[in-house]
Amino acid sequence: MPSSRPGLVADVRQDLSAARGLTRAALGAAETARVEAHGRRDKTNAEHGERLAGLVGARESARQDIRARFESRAGALAEELAAVAAECAPGAAGTSWRAWRPTEPERGRRPGLFRIGTLGHEPAGAGTVLPALVPLLDHAHLSFTGDPSTVDGMIAGLLLRVLGSTRPGEVRLTVYDPEQLGGSLAGFAPLGNADLLTFVGPGGLTGMLDDLVEQIRRINESVLAGEYASLAELTAATAARRPEPWRLVVLLGDAATAADLTAAQRAQLDRIVRTGVACGVHVLARGLPIEAHPTVEHVAVVGSTAVCGTAGDLAVRLDVPPAADRIAAVCRELAEVLLAGPPPAQFADLAPEKLWAECSAAGLVAPLGDGPHGDLVEVLLGDDPPHALIGGPSGSGKTNLIYAWLGALTARYSPDELALYLLDFKEGVSFARFAPGRRDPSWLPQVRLVGVNVNGDREFGLALLRHLADELRRRASAAKRHEATKLAELRAEDPSGHWPRIVAVIDEFQVLLAGRDAVANEAVGLLEDLARRGRSQGIHLVLASQDVSGIEALWGRSALVAQFTLRIALPKARRILAETNLAADVIPRFHAVVNADSGVPDANRIVRLPDASDRSAWRTLQEKLWHARPEGLEPPRLFDGDAVPPYPADLGAWRVWRPTAPCSARRSTYAPARRCCACPARRGATWPSSAPARTRLARCSARPGGHCPRWTRRRGSAWCAWTTTPPPRPPCCTPPCRTPAGTTPTRHPSCWPSWPRRRPALRTTSSGTPGTPRPGGCRPCATCWPAGRSGTSMCSAGGAGSPGSATTSVGPAPASTRSAPGWPWTYTATSWHRSRPSRAGRPGIHGRTGHSSSTVPRTAYPRSSSRTR
Numbered sequence: 001m002p003s004s005r006p007g008l009v010a011d012v013r014q015d016l017s018a019a020r021g022l023t024r025a026a027l028g029a030a031e032t033a034r035v036e037a038h039g040r041r042d043k044t045n046a047e048h049g050e051r052l053a054g055l056v057g058a059r060e061s062a063r064q065d066i067r068a069r070f071e072s073r074a075g076a077l078a079e080e081l082a083a084v085a086a087e088c089a090p091g092a093a094g095t096s097w098r099a100w101r102p103t104e105p106e107r108g109r110r111p112g113l114f115r116i117g118t119l120g121h122e123p124a125g126a127g128t129v130l131p132a133l134v135p136l137l138d139h140a141h142l143s144f145t146g147d148p149s150t151v152d153g154m155i156a157g158l159l160l161r162v163l164g165s166t167r168p169g170e171v172r173l174t175v176y177d178p179e180q181l182g183g184s185l186a187g188f189a190p191l192g193n194a195d196l197l198t199f200v201g202p203g204g205l206t207g208m209l210d211d212l213v214e215q216i217r218r219i220n221e222s223v224l225a226g227e228y229a230s231l232a233e234l235t236a237a238t239a240a241r242r243p244e245p246w247r248l249v250v251l252l253g254d255a256a257t258a259a260d261l262t263a264a265q266r267a268q269l270d271r272i273v274r275t276g277v278a279c280g281v282h283v284l285a286r287g288l289p290i291e292a293h294p295t296v297e298h299v300a301v302v303g304s305t306a307v308c309g310t311a312g313d314l315a316v317r318l319d320v321p322p323a324a325d326r327i328a329a330v331c332r333e334l335a336e337v338l339l340a341g342p343p344p345a346q347f348a349d350l351a352p353e354k355l356w357a358e359c360s361a362a363g364l365v366a367p368l369g370d371g372p373h374g375d376l377v378e379v380l381l382g383d384d385p386p387h388a389l390i391g392g393p394s395g396s397g398k399t400n401l402i403y404a405w406l407g408a409l410t411a412r413y414s415p416d417e418l419a420l421y422l423l424d425f426k427e428g429v430s431f432a433r434f435a436p437g438r439r440d441p442s443w444l445p446q447v448r449l450v451g452v453n454v455n456g457d458r459e460f461g462l463a464l465l466r467h468l469a470d471e472l473r474r475r476a477s478a479a480k481r482h483e484a485t486k487l488a489e490l491r492a493e494d495p496s497g498h499w500p501r502i503v504a505v506i507d508e509f510q511v512l513l514a515g516r517d518a519v520a521n522e523a524v525g526l527l528e529d530l531a532r533r534g535r536s537q538g539i540h541l542v543l544a545s546q547d548v549s550g551i552e553a554l555w556g557r558s559a560l561v562a563q564f565t566l567r568i569a570l571p572k573a574r575r576i577l578a579e580t581n582l583a584a585d586v587i588p589r590f591h592a593v594v595n596a597d598s599g600v601p602d603a604n605r606i607v608r609l610p611d612a613s614d615r616s617a618w619r620t621l622q623e624k625l626w627h628a629r630p631e632g633l634e635p636p637r638l639f640d641g642d643a644v645p646p647y648p649a650d651l652g653a654w655r656v657w658r659p660t661a662p663c664s665a666r667r668s669t670y671a672p673a674r675r676c677c678a679c680p681a682r683r684g685a686t687w688p689s690s691a692p693a694r695t696r697l698a699r700c701s702a703r704p705g706g707h708c709p710r711w712t713r714r715r716g717s718a719w720c721a722w723t724t725t726p727p728p729r730p731p732c733c734t735p736p737c738r739t740p741a742g743t744t745p746t747r748h749p750s751c752w753p754s755w756p757r758r759r760p761a762l763r764t765t766s767s768g769t770p771g772t773p774r775p776g777g778c779r780p781c782a783t784c785w786p787a788g789r790s791g792t793s794m795c796s797a798g799g800a801g802s803p804g805s806a807t808t809s810v811g812p813a814p815a816s817t818r819s820a821p822g823w824p825w826t827y828t829a830t831s832w833h834r835s836r837p838s839r840a841g842r843p844g845i846h847g848r849t850g851h852s853s854s855t856v857p858r859t860a861y862p863r864s865s866s867r868t869r
């Protein structure tokens with residue numbers, strides 16, 4: 001056994017040694033694994049750290065990005081909100097107290113929301129303060145809870161904002177303050193002077209509530225009358241001033257007052273809460289229970305902050321209320337303004353909300369100014385009354401009134417609905433602003449013709465009346481074709497036709513009818529016809545004059561004057577209203593009596609006229625209308641009686657041409673020339689002083705066959721004209737004849753001493769150079785101005801001193817000039833050409849048709865250089 005023990009030991013040792021070896025190997029492997037694991041761990045840790053750092057960086061940058069985006073979006077939203085807030089609470093309704101002052105409300109807009117503070121949450125970096133607004137006028141009642149003095153301050157601020165953002169008199173306050181007896185809102189006391197504030201004592205609650213309920217009932221019954229749901233809707237629909245003021249009822253109570261309310265008082269208060277907003281009655285209650293209703297906004301005050309429905313979860317930092325003396329100063333001023341009366345309507349107030357939205361089929365309705373109650377007074381021109389007579393002494397404001405009327409009309413009626421013909425017989429350019437000028441290219445789209453400085457050129461007025469008479473006939477025959485008795489029916493029967501109402505305004509129309517000559521007689525005849533039949537054909541006359549009674553041509557024409565049933569009398573106007581109507585004698589300056597019943601006293605309406613002469617106000621409107629004009633609409637024609645046409649440079653070869661036979665033209669065809677024709681016969685040898693200057697082409701006779709007795713009796717009755725190229729054959733010359741260039745007429749015209757000297761451009765030196773007065777003021781004729789010289793000229797035919805002497809003054813004008821009515825021809829530097837018709841199918845202004853009007857030369861006048869804007 002001993003031999004086996006060593007072996008056994010050896011085996012054991014061997015095993016142990018092997019085991020040790022294995023263990024060491026395992027240990028080494030384990031160590032290696034440990035080291036590796038440590039390495040991996042360190043690596044993982046390092047990676048983790050790196051990743052963590054990366055993630056932190058990414059998170060930070062994402063966070064910053066999100067924040068930046070948040071700030072930018074929040075800033076944009078805040079700005080949008082601020083803009084919306086400024087829109088909802090404009091001016092005094094939303095400005096901070098530091099910059100606060102009363103503001104005039106924009107027309108047609110009323111602030112509905114009012115600022116009480118700022119929103120507690122402001123986006124960082126946005127720099128925008130968001131005002132906290134609460135609804136009030138036409139929107140809500142307000143119910144306050146919280147510290148009474150803070151609430152009273154907030155109410156005072158709110159009331160001041162309301163007063164400052166509405167017109168004086170539009171808001172009335174009733175304050176029930178049983179504890180302080182009005183002391184809480186004492187700053188508003190000055191309003192009592194203007195009857196805008198009532199303090200109600202402790203015992204007056206029942207009466208006050210009953211009165212408010214009665215007001216609401218009355219407004220519902222007689223103002224809204226079932227047609228409108230609220231005063232706000234009514235005001236928006238009619239675009240008129242608000243018919244009723246807002247009534248703000250401030251109830252300052254506490255728990256004791258609330259407990260003292262009787263059931264009847266509670267019931268009345270509930271009625272007011274339910275129905276008041278629609279009628280402009282709003283309750284601002286502190287310490288009194290107000291029935292829950294959608295129109296009630298609750299404001300809970302905690303310390304210097306508040307919570308209200310419009311701010312949602314955001315706390316409102318309340319504004320520090322304005323000082324009592326500041327409130328008192330504003331209220332005092334307001335009361336003074338109200339006691340002084342409402343300011344006159346502005347010219348801009350005459351314009352409607354929407355331009356050119358009206359239809360003139362039934363008539364033209366437009367305001368002239370405001371009435372005694374501040375509402376706009378509208379005037380109708382239609383089937384009845386059809387025509388208007390405006391009267392007033394010089395400087396009383398006739399032109400201003402016409403401006404106001406034109407402004408109101410043109411803002412309402414588009415050129416398809418209204419066409420205007422404006423003539424001013426004064427030495428002035430009142431209507432020139434409505435035509436395009438050098439400085440201002442805009443023009444009034446409804447205006448078809450403007451005549452200025454027409455004072456000595458009555459034929460021009462006559463030509464206009466003839467044109468209107470033609471239009472009347474055209475309309476009458478169209479009405480006959482369509483079996484229509486008035487314009488509204490014609491427009492209904494012929495919807496594709498162009499039938500605007502025509503308004504012809506003639507300022508100082510007495511000039512047209514001055515004297516008892518042929519022009520006046522014909523003008524009165526045409527006026528009579530237009531006044532009688534124009535009513536049904538949509539042609540309206542508006543005549544203005546200083547004194548109608550002195551117009552000889554109207555004597556014995558009571559039927560004509562009677563057609564002008566719309567009378568507008570300015571202060572001290574004579575004979576415009578009925579004899580017994582003395583209203584014009586007592587109205588103040590810049591007022592007018594508007595009477596649509598021929599001046600009988602019962603129909604008087606007093607209008608305060610806005611200052612419509614203001615150029616900037618007119619320019620604003622005119623530019624707006626001009627930009628809105630339909631494409632292709634032609635500008636109005638301008639006749640300027642003072643414009644002297646420039647002479648063309650190429651008047652090298654003047655020719656005299658002369659008809660050999662007497663006229664065969666009908667007199668009525670040639671209005672502007674007729675004065676010349678009529679003169680020799682009717683006025684003997686005296687040539688009318690201004691005729692040739694105006695009548696660029698004189699004619700020997702106006703009647704067929706040279707009807708003018710003296711004219712036809714004389715041989716050589718003729719008319720002469722000089723021009724570079726012979727004008728077309730005038731109808732009065734059969735056959736046409738021309739004398740060779742340079743033919744000398746028989747008479748020197750220096751015997752016309754009465755030639756107007758105020759046209760230096762028509763004078764020449766003896767050598768024929770235009771522009772320098774000839775000695776003695778004589779106008780040259782071909783005698784002293786032989787062919788080959790430039791300038792304008794005239795000659796006479798017949799013997800010296802012959803009453804048949806005719807003058808001719810051809811005043812060529814650039815092609816760009818416009819022409820007077822009655823002349824379808826215009827002259828350019830090189831030729832005569834026929835003017836285009838004003839619209840397809842519609843005759844332009846021209847002489848009487850039917851007799852060779854195409855051969856009547858047309859006088860072209862350039863725009864007066866004296867025109868100003």
Ligand SMILES: Nc1ncnc2c1ncn2[C@@H]1O[C@H](COP(=O)(O)OP(=O)(O)OP(=O)(O)O)[C@@H](O)[C@H]1O
Pocket residue numbers: 392393394395396397398399400401426546590609610611612613
């Ligand atoms: N409603 C008004 N408000 C302010 N100014 C006015 C008003 N009406 C007229 N005026 C001013 O009075 C002056 C005279 O007005 P306007 O020229 O219209 O009178 P008129 O009767 O046409 O005078 P005339 O017959 O001499 O031409 C003008 O300076 C005009 O600006």
